[in-house]
Amino acid sequence: MKDTCMTANPATPARAHDRPMLELVNLRKSFGNKTVLHGVDLKVPAGQVVSIIGASGSGKSTLLRCVNHLETPDAGSAVLIDGQRIGGPDPARVSRRDLRRRRVEIGMVFQHFNLFPNMTALENVMEAPLAHRRGTRAEIRDMAAGLLDRVGLADRMDHHPGKLSGGQQQRVAIARALAMTPKLMLFDEVTSALDPELVDDVLQVMRQLAEEGMTMLVVTHEMAFAEDVGDRVIFMADGAIHEDGTPAEVLRNPQQARTRSFLGRAMRAR
Amino acid sequence: MNFDPTLIENALPSLLYGVRTTIWLFLAIMGLCTPLALLVALARVSRVRGLRRAAATYVNVIRALPLLVILYFTFYGLPSLGVFVSPFTAALVGLTVVTTAYLAEDLRSGLMAVPRGQFEAADALGLPTWRFVWRVLVPQALPVMCGPYFTRAIVTVKATSIASLVAVSELTAQSMAKVTETYRSVEFLAFAAVVYLLLTSLMAILQSRVQRRVTLP
Amino acid sequence: MDFDLSIWAVRGPYILQGLWLTLALVAGVLAISTPLALAVGLALEARSRWLRAPATVLSWMVRGVPPLIILFIAYYVLPIVLDLRLESLTAAIAGFVVYNTFILGEVVSAGLRAVPKGQHEAIAAAGLPMTRSLRRIVLPQAMPSIIPPYVSYSMDMVKGTALAGAIGVTELVTRANQAIVATNRPFEILLGVAIIYGVIDAMLIAVQMWSERRWDHQGHVSP
Numbered sequence: 077m078k079d080t081c082m083t084a085n086p087a088t089p090a091r092a093h094d095r096p097m098l099e100l101v102n103l104r105k106s107f108g109n110k111t112v113l114h115g116v117d118l119k120v121p122a123g124q125v126v127s128i129i130g131a132s133g134s135g136k137s138t139l140l141r142c143v144n145h146l147e148t149p150d151a152g153s154a155v156l157i158d159g160q161r162i163g164g165p166d167p168a169r170v171s172r173r174d175l176r177r178r179r180v181e182i183g184m185v186f187q188h189f190n191l192f193p194n195m196t197a198l199e200n201v202m203e204a205p206l207a208h209r210r211g212t213r214a215e216i217r218d219m220a221a222g223l224l225d226r227v228g229l230a231d232r233m234d235h236h237p238g239k240l241s242g243g244q245q246q247r248v249a250i251a252r253a254l255a256m257t258p259k260l261m262l263f264d265e266v267t268s269a270l271d272p273e274l275v276d277d278v279l280q281v282m283r284q285l286a287e288e289g290m291t292m293l294v295v296t297h298e299m300a301f302a303e304d305v306g307d308r309v310i311f312m313a314d315g316a317i318h319e320d321g322t323p324a325e326v327l328r329n330p331q332q333a334r335t336r337s338f339l340g341r342a343m344r345a346r
Numbered sequence: 347m348n349f350d351p352t353l354i355e356n357a358l359p360s361l362l363y364g365v366r367t368t369i370w371l372f373l374a375i376m377g378l379c380t381p382l383a384l385l386v387a388l389a390r391v392s393r394v395r396g397l398r399r400a401a402a403t404y405v406n407v408i409r410a411l412p413l414l415v416i417l418y419f420t421f422y423g424l425p426s427l428g429v430f431v432s433p434f435t436a437a438l439v440g441l442t443v444v445t446t447a448y449l450a451e452d453l454r455s456g457l458m459a460v461p462r463g464q465f466e467a468a469d470a471l472g473l474p475t476w477r478f479v480w481r482v483l484v485p486q487a488l489p490v491m492c493g494p495y496f497t498r499a500i501v502t503v504k505a506t507s508i509a510s511l512v513a514v515s516e517l518t519a520q521s522m523a524k525v526t527e528t529y530r531s532v533e534f535l536a537f538a539a540v541v542y543l544l545l546t547s548l549m550a551i552l553q554s555r556v557q558r559r560v561t562l563p
Numbered sequence: 564m565d566f567d568l569s570i571w572a573v574r575g576p577y578i579l580q581g582l583w584l585t586l587a588l589v590a591g592v593l594a595i596s597t598p599l600a601l602a603v604g605l606a607l608e609a610r611s612r613w614l615r616a617p618a619t620v621l622s623w624m625v626r627g628v629p630p631l632i633i634l635f636i637a638y639y640v641l642p643i644v645l646d647l648r649l650e651s652l653t654a655a656i657a658g659f660v661v662y663n664t665f666i667l668g669e670v671v672s673a674g675l676r677a678v679p680k681g682q683h684e685a686i687a688a689a690g691l692p693m694t695r696s697l698r699r700i701v702l703p704q705a706m707p708s709i710i711p712p713y714v715s716y717s718m719d720m721v722k723g724t725a726l727a728g729a730i731g732v733t734e735l736v737t738r739a740n741q742a743i744v745a746t747n748r749p750f751e752i753l754l755g756v757a758i759i760y761g762v763i764d765a766m767l768i769a770v771q772m773w774s775e776r777r778w779d780h781q782g783h784v785s786p
């Protein structure tokens with residue numbers, strides 16, 4: 077599998093620094109006897125926005141979830157985050173401390189928001205900083221309110237998730253992930269569960285985040301977003317990276333037949 | 347068949363003593379088993395396999411046995427281990443051990459009703475386990491747990507009557523003592539039945555009250 | 564503490580004879596109370612208020628009182644009301660039948676409520692005869708939600724029969740109690756009894772799993 081995959085030169089966009097923010101080496105994962113990731117190598121420089129595309133079941137979510145250890149990889153779990161290695165050679169034996177550090181330095185946003193329904197928007201955002209004692213309650217409150225303001229929800233802070241639209245909930249979820257000041261943000265199809273008219277508000281927040289220099293791994297079906305905002309596009313199939321390059325290269329001029337057929341279908345579906 | 351209310355009137359002090367004992371026994375059981383059952387239920391859904399196994403074994407073994415057998419264990423067994431306790435305490439221990447096992451299963455179904463995404467979100471935020479439990483898991487499981495909790499309380503009210511078989515002077519025992527003493531059964535059994543019915547109905551009313559109040563915003 | 568299971572050699576046969584009484588009690592009570600529970604369940608869900616009201620009140624009363632009290636009533640009061648002598652075993656069966664009928668009656672009524680409203684409307688719209696549609700349409704659809712709690716309450720029943728000792732039925736646990744008093748060896752005797760109940764429980768769990776699978780295939784209508 078892996079040998080058929082083309083390793084294009086990683087894109088070198090204008091914004092990217094040389095400092096690598098994330099490095100995965102030979103990441104493997106299987107469920108039972110079904111191998112979902114066949115040894116993925118990935119290096120992401122700081123500030124880069126990487127869009128991950130690919131057919132359903134190709135392992136995009138699993139890749140993201142392995143990065144912050146929501147799934148325990150079978151091998152290659154040692155990630156390099158911002159120049160610091162977290163985790164040892166045996167993925168199953170990550171120390172509590174490393175796990176915590178990894179979760180704190182990496183923020184994640186889910187397709188179905190997964191906000192805590194028993195807390196208000198503000199409480200959702202404050203929860204993790206409070207748990208990690210990132211300051212006094214008042215400081216954390218101000219910080220959380222500031223984040224909600226940034227995602228355009230200053231007037232919805234005291235609403236419970238049940239009272240918010242999908243797009244608003246997703247923006248709260250982004251604010252919640254940002255509250256721990258992560259160095260890397262993971263987005264897993266964050267607009268897929270939204271009504272079409274709500275998608276733009278969320279994408280706008282992500283665009284703003286990208287412009288501020290956040291390093292982002294974005295699994296998405298929004299080709300326009302990948303093209304406009306992304307620095308780099310990765311096409312996954314059968315648990316491996318099949319094509320990797322700038323949006324122009326991968327989306328406009330794909331080298332692989334599989335990428336072409338996928339893109340053909342994806343464009344038609346729009 | 348005739349019914350002589352003066353019999354009850356004359357026996358009232360001793361019957362009311364039984365009622366008080368029943369209520370105390372019930373309150374003590376629920377007070378003890380509520381936190382214990384929550385811990386066992388959490389152990390049942392824990393990520394630590396050993397904890398999961400131990401809790402499951404406890405719950406399944408206890409639930410396979412008649413309550414009376416467990417009450418005999420504490421009633422006869424504790425003294426023969428050199429632990430001399432009153433029948434009330436022996437019954438309290440036995441009933442708590444049993445109710446905890448059943449209640450843990452009731453509460454577990456509430457915990458399992460909390461969507462997986464909540465666990466994942468907490469993981470992704472790096473929330474410490476206990477903070478997650480108290481701030482996210484339990485508050486969300488509470489509305490689902492309420493119904494089964496009160497149903498279990500009603501079962502427990504009724505179960506306290508079995509303590510009469512291990513020498514606890516609660517309602518059933520006091521009533522039966524009067525039956526033996528006076529050779530009149532109708533009056534005293536009716537009294538006991540009515541008091542139990544009142545207690546269980548009270549629980550049922552509480553149940554519907556509380557259930558109406560605990561819904562997520 | 565010394566632990567000596569050899570007393571089972573002496574006391575075992577006597578205790579084990581109680582097991583037959585236990586099983587006979589369970590079988591008798593279930594055989595009688597199952598059809599009665601069906602009737603109660605139907606009455607609880609009946610359209611006629613004259614059926615529903617008495618069934619609801621009786622159910623509330625019976626389920627609100629400990630089974631032990633119901634046994635005592637069956638043993639002490641029932642003979643006075645009926646003006647005849649009742650054996651312990653007969654009284655125990657009567658008491659458990661009453662209790663079980665209403666417990667299982669609620670299970671049946673919940674199962675009936677689980678059948679989608681549309682089915683009842685379809686039956687009414689087609690003008691199908693009542694009993695036939697109950698037997699052929701409603702009950703088969705209610706079965707998947709009736710069977711699991713039915714089996715689980717039957718397990719409770721097996722354990723609950725231990726109470727019959729209180730009115731003089733010398734079933735398993737009562738005989739064990741006699742043996743404890745005679746030998747002062749609670750642990751050995753209770754452990755043996757616990758193992759017996761463990762085996763019965765395991766067998767009933769097997770029945771439960773089998774029945775759930777069976778009814779899932781045949782009764783359940785997938786959407």
Ligand SMILES: Nc1ncnc2c1ncn2[C@@H]1O[C@H](COP(=O)(O)OP(=O)(O)OP(=O)(O)O)[C@@H](O)[C@H]1O
Pocket residue numbers: 107112130131132133134135136137138139
């Ligand atoms: N917990 C799991 N247990 C077993 N198999 C799993 C599990 N999670 C994912 N898989 C399998 O791994 C494969 C990759 O799944 P993954 O969710 O990563 O795909 P994806 O690319 O994100 O797809 P989609 O676009 O549908 O979200 C799929 O075949 C899926 O069935």
Ligand SMILES: [Mg+2]
Pocket residue numbers: 136137138264265
């Ligand atoms: Mg996915």
